[in-house]
Amino acid sequence: MRCNPNPFQDTQVATIRDTNNELHSIFHRYGRRPVFVFACGLQILSQVLSAVAWSYPVYCISILLSGILGYTNYNIFYVLVSEITDHKWRNFITSASSFGFSIGFCSLSLISYLFRPWRMYMGVLAFIGAIIYIPCCWYFPESCRWLAQKGRSDEALKYLQVIARVNKRATVLNDKLKEKGTYVIAKNNITSTGMTESMRVLFRSRITTRFVTCMFGWAITSSLYLFISMYTTDFSKDRYINIFLGGLVEIPSTILGFIFLKYLGRPRTAALLMVLCGISTIILPMISEQLSSASTAIAFIRKACSLAVFNAWYLISSEVMPTLQRSASMSASGFAGRVGALGVPYFMYLRKYSYLAPEMTMGVTAIISGMLGIMLIPETLGVDLPDTVKEAADNKRFYRLNIFKTFSKQNASKDKEHDQEHSEHEHIPMI
Known part of the structure; x- marks a missing residue:
């Protein structure tokens, strides 16, 4: 899962303000x-x-x-x-x-x-x-x-490890943590x-x-x-x-x-x-x-x-x-x-x-x-x-109007460029 430090960068919404006086979600x-x-x-x-x-x-x-x-x-x-x-x-x-x-x-x-x-x-x-x-x-x-x-990447990683262990994919998760520096957090x-x-x-x-x-x-x-x-x-x-x-x-x-x-x-x-x-x-x-x-x-x-x-x-x-x-x-x-x-x-x-x-x-x-x-x-x-x-x-x-239209799979190259663009951040793969 890729996380952008500024999730609203391409909207007309201003920088997120302090919401202490607002009705919080x-x-x-x-x-x-x-x-x-x-x-x-x-x-x-x-x-x-x-x-x-x-x-x-x-x-x-x-x-x-x-x-x-x-x-x-x-x-x-x-x-x-x-x-x-x-x-x-x-x-x-x-x-x-x-x-x-x-x-x-x-x-x-x-x-x-x-x-x-x-x-x-x-x-x-x-x-x-x-x-x-x-x-x-x-x-x-x-x-x-x-x-x-x-x-809160430490907590996210803790839950990921639990999910991976239950699904018997702990080895896969550890390998990705060591080898793949993508999915920015x-x-x-x-x-x-x-x-x-x-x-x-x-x-x-x-x-x-x-x-x-x-x-x-x-x-x-x-x-x-x-x-x-x-x-x-x-x-x-x-x-x-x-x-x-x-x-x-x-x-x-x-x-x-x-x-x-x-x-x-x-x-x-x-x-x-x-x-x-x-x-x-x-x-x-x-x-x-x-x-x-x-x-x-x-x-x-x-x-x-x-x-x-x-x-x-x-x-x-x-x-x-x-x-x-x-x-x-x-x-x-x-x-x-x-x-x-x-x-x-x-x-x-x-x-x-x-x-x-x-x-x-x-x-x-x-x-x-x-x-x-x-x-x-x-x-x-x-x-x-x-x-x-x-x-x-x-x-x-x-x-x-074209209900028979077909779509190709996600563009992997764009994902790769996005990952490389933010490679300076901490990485945790979401599997």
């Missing part, structure tokens, strides 16, 4: 691991509080905290996985992690069926969360890439960036269009997912079976998304799945009730596409942004997704004017989002994560 100020551990503990406490809530306002506050902290952990996990995984395995690891989400989705129907009283239900969820979170907190590592960008030369500064970079640089497109994609995808998950009963009339089947279909959809992301690339996968999801959303209410098999099949396709495209946007958002702005970008995109989800209940009021209006609205916006994605998002398949704004902006592998 806690991801960048404290790192991935401390925030994850803190959020895990607080989420368990909020779930316990919801189980023993003595008033409705207390219950609402505890549920709100649990939802916020749960999303925070999910976001941190994706950022960490993308930063410690080689580009050859990033798609596999992020897609495989979605199985946990699907299994948890399915288990909700069983837990709610077995534990009908709501206090018992919330207590069981808190207990299960504690069993899962405590080992995760113990073994959750810090991001080597984040440590490197902060100039400048010691103590990076100033912490707060959320305000990160947003200024994202909105005043050459990657602004990509950032805004990701936010729009998240907003539409989240609204589609919530709309499909909460406002349809196309799988079954029984609510427990409906939720279970809704989660079960996400398992093959994750596999489908992995295959598409591997062979079609990121923008083409997002565009294809968004268009399929939009078309199926439009035509599903038009199918006669007598064609129940066709209706169920299209409902499964729509549900599968809605989750698979979620994984695509997660991967895209992490791969097109530089390291110091990555978590801020994903947080902002996640915020856009929640704003989109908040609008879903209001879309249902459109049924007063037309029965097909909500589906038509959601379907058309999904198709538009897919088209914008393939036009404005560069291909990141087989490309290393960018560490600086310059590296992110230099990726111009756009499909535009």
Whole structure:
């Protein structure tokens, strides 16, 4: 991993200023691991509080905290996985992690069926969360890439050695440390960036269009997912079976998304799945009730596409942004997704004017989002994560209207020139 002493050198943003009086991005100020551990503990406490809530306002506050902290952990996990995984395995690891989400989705129907009283239900969820979170907190590592960008090269090397030892590549790491003086890490030369500064970079640089497109994609995808998950009963009339089947279909959809992301690339996968999801959303209410098999099949396709495209946007958002702005970008995109989800209940009021209006609205916006994605998002398949704004902006592998375009591998000569240019700095190879 190559770290530039000045990650904003090719933007119009001024030199990073002291951000003590600004709203800091806690991801960048404290790192991935401390925030994850803190959020895990607080989420368990909020779930316990919801189980023993003595008033409705207390219950609402505890549920709100649990939802916020749960999303925070999910976001941190994706950022960490993308930063410690080689580009050859990033798609596999992020897609495989979605199985946990699907299994948890399915288990909700069983837990709610077995534990009908709501206090018992919330207590069981808190207990299960504690069993899962405590080992995760113990073994959750810090991001080597984040440590490197902060100039904490000794700590980055320590985690690299642990990763290499677990993967039985300690010899490879030692050989590269001795023989290859590349992948620059400048010691103590990076100033912490707060959320305000990160947003200024994202909105005043050459990657602004990509950032805004990701936010729009998240907003539409989240609204589609919530709309499909909460406002349809196309799988079954029984609510427990409906939720279970809704989660079960996400398992093959994750596999489908992995295959598409591997062979079609990121923008083409997002565009294809968004268009399929939009078309199926439009035509599903038009199918006669007598064609129940066709209706169920299209409902499964729509549900599968809605989750698979979620994984695509997660991967895209992490791969097109530089390291110091990555978590801020994903947080902002996640915020856009929640704003989109908040609008879903209001879309249902459109049924007063037309029965097909909500589906038509959601379907058309999904198709538009897919088209914008393939036009404005560069291909990141087989490309290393960018560490600086310059590296992110230099990726111009756009499909535009030519969806059959192919791209060559990364330009190794440029990487070599970059390494030689900063050879006077301390070197740590990221394998």
